[in-house]
Amino acid sequence: MNEYWCFLxxxxxxxxxxxxxxxxxxxxxxxxxxxLVICAGVVLITLIRVVSDLFIPT
Incomplete structure (x- = not known):
């Protein structure tokens, strides 16, 4: 999960x-x-991935 902060x-x-x-x-x-559109997309995708990692363990 730490690598997501590199994008966020x-x-x-x-x-x-x-x-x-x-x-x-x-x-x-x-x-x-x-x-702004690119940043919003990156933030949205990153946040979705972080939340999914919190609730769905791999």
């Missing part, structure tokens, strides 16, 4: 700094939306 923490950090990344790339808000 960067996804959260990317979502937090998506405004700064968008400004640095000068991408007129399109890049920000793409980053």
């Amino acid at each position: 923490i960067p996804a959260i950090l990317l979502a937090i700094f998506s405004d700064k990344i968008d400004e640095a790339a000068k991408a007129d808000e399109k890049l920000k939306k793409v980053i």
Whole structure:
């Protein structure tokens, strides 16, 4: 379960700094939306996997 944090923490950090990344790339808000969608997907998939590991032992 520890390896899931390797995906969750960067996804959260990317979502937090998506405004700064968008400004640095000068991408007129399109890049920000793409980053947020990808981060939300990674967070959702990771959380589902963590919860399933808690309730379904392998």
